[in-house]
Amino acid sequence: MAFLNKEIRDGDNQDLTEERRTATFDTDKMAEVIYGSEKLARRRREISHAVSRIPELADSRPLPFLDRFEKVTEGTRKLSVLDRHLAELIDVNDNGEALHLYHEVMGMEGHPLALHEVMFVPALIGQASDEQYEKWLGRAKRREIIGCYAQTELGHGSNLRKLETTATYTPSTQEFILHTPTITALKWWPGALGKSSNYAVVVADLIIKDKSYGPHPFIVQLRDEKTHQPLPGITVGDIGPKMAFNGGDNGYLGFDNFRIPRENLLNRHSRVEADGTYVRPPHAKIGHSAMIRVRSHMATGQGWLLGHALTIAIRYSAVRIQGFLEDKSHEVKVLDYQTQQHRLFPAIARAYAFIFCGFETIRLYDQLILDMNSNGNTSGMADLHALTSGLKSVVTHFVGQGIEQARMACGGHGYSMASYISEIYGVAIGGCTYEGENMVMLLQLARYLVKSVELVKSGKANQLGPMVAYLAVADHKVNLATGPDSYVKMFQYISKRQSWKATEKFLKFMENGDSRDVAWNKTAVELTRASRLHTRLYIMETFIRRVESVTDIPVKSALTDLLNLHLNYELLDVASYALEDGFMSSNQMDFIKNQLYSSLEKIRPNAVSLVDSFQFSDMQLRSVLGRRDGHVYQNLFDWAKSSPLNKTDVLPSVTQYLKPMMEKAKL
Ligand SMILES: CCCCCCCC/C=C\CCCC(=O)SCCNC(=O)CCNC(=O)[C@H](O)C(C)(C)COP(=O)(O)OP(=O)(O)OC[C@H]1O[C@@H](n2cnc3c(N)ncnc32)[C@H](O)[C@@H]1OP(=O)(O)O
Numbered sequence: 001m002a003f004l005n006k007e008i009r010d011g012d013n014q015d016l017t018e019e020r021r022t023a024t025f026d027t028d029k030m031a032e033v034i035y036g037s038e039k040l041a042r043r044r045r046e047i048s049h050a051v052s053r054i055p056e057l058a059d060s061r062p063l064p065f066l067d068r069f070e071k072v073t074e075g076t077r078k079l080s081v082l083d084r085h086l087a088e089l090i091d092v093n094d095n096g097e098a099l100h101l102y103h104e105v106m107g108m109e110g111h112p113l114a115l116h117e118v119m120f121v122p123a124l125i126g127q128a129s130d131e132q133y134e135k136w137l138g139r140a141k142r143r144e145i146i147g148c149y150a151q152t153e154l155g156h157g158s159n160l161r162k163l164e165t166t167a168t169y170t171p172s173t174q175e176f177i178l179h180t181p182t183i184t185a186l187k188w189w190p191g192a193l194g195k196s197s198n199y200a201v202v203v204a205d206l207i208i209k210d211k212s213y214g215p216h217p218f219i220v221q222l223r224d225e226k227t228h229q230p231l232p233g234i235t236v237g238d239i240g241p242k243m244a245f246n247g248g249d250n251g252y253l254g255f256d257n258f259r260i261p262r263e264n265l266l267n268r269h270s271r272v273e274a275d276g277t278y279v280r281p282p283h284a285k286i287g288h289s290a291m292i293r294v295r296s297h298m299a300t301g302q303g304w305l306l307g308h309a310l311t312i313a314i315r316y317s318a319v320r321i322q323g324f325l326e327d328k329s330h331e332v333k334v335l336d337y338q339t340q341q342h343r344l345f346p347a348i349a350r351a352y353a354f355i356f357c358g359f360e361t362i363r364l365y366d367q368l369i370l371d372m373n374s375n376g377n378t379s380g381m382a383d384l385h386a387l388t389s390g391l392k393s394v395v396t397h398f399v400g401q402g403i404e405q406a407r408m409a410c411g412g413h414g415y416s417m418a419s420y421i422s423e424i425y426g427v428a429i430g431g432c433t434y435e436g437e438n439m440v441m442l443l444q445l446a447r448y449l450v451k452s453v454e455l456v457k458s459g460k461a462n463q464l465g466p467m468v469a470y471l472a473v474a475d476h477k478v479n480l481a482t483g484p485d486s487y488v489k490m491f492q493y494i495s496k497r498q499s500w501k502a503t504e505k506f507l508k509f510m511e512n513g514d515s516r517d518v519a520w521n522k523t524a525v526e527l528t529r530a531s532r533l534h535t536r537l538y539i540m541e542t543f544i545r546r547v548e549s550v551t552d553i554p555v556k557s558a559l560t561d562l563l564n565l566h567l568n569y570e571l572l573d574v575a576s577y578a579l580e581d582g583f584m585s586s587n588q589m590d591f592i593k594n595q596l597y598s599s600l601e602k603i604r605p606n607a608v609s610l611v612d613s614f615q616f617s618d619m620q621l622r623s624v625l626g627r628r629d630g631h632v633y634q635n636l637f638d639w640a641k642s643s644p645l646n647k648t649d650v651l652p653s654v655t656q657y658l659k660p661m662m663e664k665a666k667l
């Protein structure tokens, strides 16, 4: 018999197999929807399979047992093996395949090329002129040189206008002099900067004839191409262990009057002529495009991280038997408890929602780059900046929450590194900080929302972009029983009301004499609330659009259950906004809750298959608890036995310190 869940294999844990047999949809078909195409979903499986046949690509030991030095070495070793096999494993021109291969083999703890592909090359693509492409891009793509993106400093990360590293133009030699004037001006945090990269895109304050022109990107050689020694005038190193990413070498960097040629200013959009004349870019923030790119990709990447944690937690919940329901002679799977379902299922819905919404956002980013590069059209930048600022903030926050709930849902074993959930959490939660601290970015979106409300107030609603058009729409009572659109309308009402309330509050402070900045700060919490609601509305709408577009009926039906759960969970979570002015009735609240509980029951038989559909291999998951075979207890015991502490029965520390203490106590 052909099983709809393609993960079923002989010898797997019976409880898990039982779950897989109840699948109402084909997990391969669901994977096509998750990854966007049949080809990519299939290629992911083929690549994972091919990798499993190359023993050198496996982790030489479980990563949690390695110290930092070993992690960095292990990552670099695997990279070099991967390099030899790259062309046989993937189509090297296919980014989707490359991304999967790297996740599979390198894992998530960081490696020397982590920022090369994600920011260095994209910064060149977005910011370099044709001549600079010619000179650098080929070399970077062939990995003759390895680069990173060095922007953040010890003293400033969020406020780019106050970066202290200077790039002073000297017309007599046609060079920029890069300098680090204070300790706070040291570049600090850039991934792969400390030990691996020999080049960097460095963001520094451009100074011409004593005038500052603000942050600009420069391509800078940091290390000798033969010896890898730092060049004279460069101080560079690793910043030490972090909450996660400990296979990566986030670094520091200082310049002592370090000279680079004029043509090293990435000058696709702005440039400095030989005599020092500055040519402005078409958009003041165009130099930020590498950041917008990463922010655009974050929803998908974070959705996958949440998917990792949930795969582990759901599989474990299906094999963990504890406590009773009706029949007191048989304990039940913890997945049968409503509280466990409520803890995990809404997070599955969010993982799907973030992935779908992420793909839509990536398309918007690709379109923007096309417009900018083909005809210099930067008109979409403000919208995309606002959207991605909110999206990265909301998604990373919920992903962090969801992963932590997944950990707790695994009880004691979730706390063990064998589950790997704490590592996933550490990696995901970094996203709340990098690419713009979440509060700072929510306030960027709030600027856009306030401006939009002001447009409506001044009778210019026709100038609103499609994503904020609802801010001008009249309110109507909503009958929630009429499907997803009614939830969208209710959410629009809530989001609109908060944006208007926050704007009115802000304007009132100014009317009463506060400066714009003071008024803004006094309204900031309300503004961030408006941003979150607006973003959650966008996520909800993209989820609905994606589900509507699915053609496979069983897949669509399972996704519709997830979507319904999402709609009810989201609305319940923000209901207080609509209750406070009586727009939502308490009957509607009860309706939402009951819909939610019924969604949990509907999803229950498909829970394992919904996470299996992510098709993360055991290698990619790196979780002893979450392996496909479900033999949790044997796997945990084997793992514990492999702990370096168990190499000897009696540790030297016991002989040296503990025993003498105990012996002394006997006297
Ligand atoms: C490919 C897959 C990748 C997935 C995962 C990757 C994992 C990689 C791991 C780690 C990578 C981490 C890399 C980094 O962290 S790099 C460093 C990132 N740093 C930041 O993000 C800094 C955050 N700060 C800023 O971005 C800005 O300073 C700011 C907060 C946006 C404020 O900028 P600024 O002070 O210049 O501007 P104002 O506030 O005064 O606003 C003026 C107007 O400009 C508009 N604006 C600002 N930025 C942009 C932009 N990028 N595009 C368009 N418009 C922009 C702003 O909205 C204002 O407009 P208004 O009309 O309101 O005046």
Ligand SMILES: Cc1cc2nc3c(=O)[nH]c(=O)nc-3n(C[C@H](O)[C@H](O)[C@H](O)COP(=O)(O)OP(=O)(O)OC[C@H]3O[C@@H](n4cnc5c(N)ncnc54)[C@H](O)[C@@H]3O)c2cc1C
Pocket (backbone or CB within 6 Å): 115, 149, 150, 151, 152, 155, 156, 157, 158, 159, 188, 189, 190, 191, 245, 250, 430, 433, 434, 435, 436, 437, 438, 439, 440, 443
């Ligand atoms: C894992 C990781 C990888 C990174 N990789 C890179 C990299 O490759 N390249 C690179 O250049 N950088 C990198 N960074 C740095 C990162 O981009 C910055 O740390 C980030 O932008 C936040 O800036 P900050 O550290 O200055 O935070 P701060 O701005 O100092 O934040 C501290 C607090 O101040 C608040 N705050 C600050 N400004 C405001 C404001 N205007 N309004 C309200 N509240 C405010 C914040 O909300 C936060 O609560 C990385 C960081 C991490 C953690």
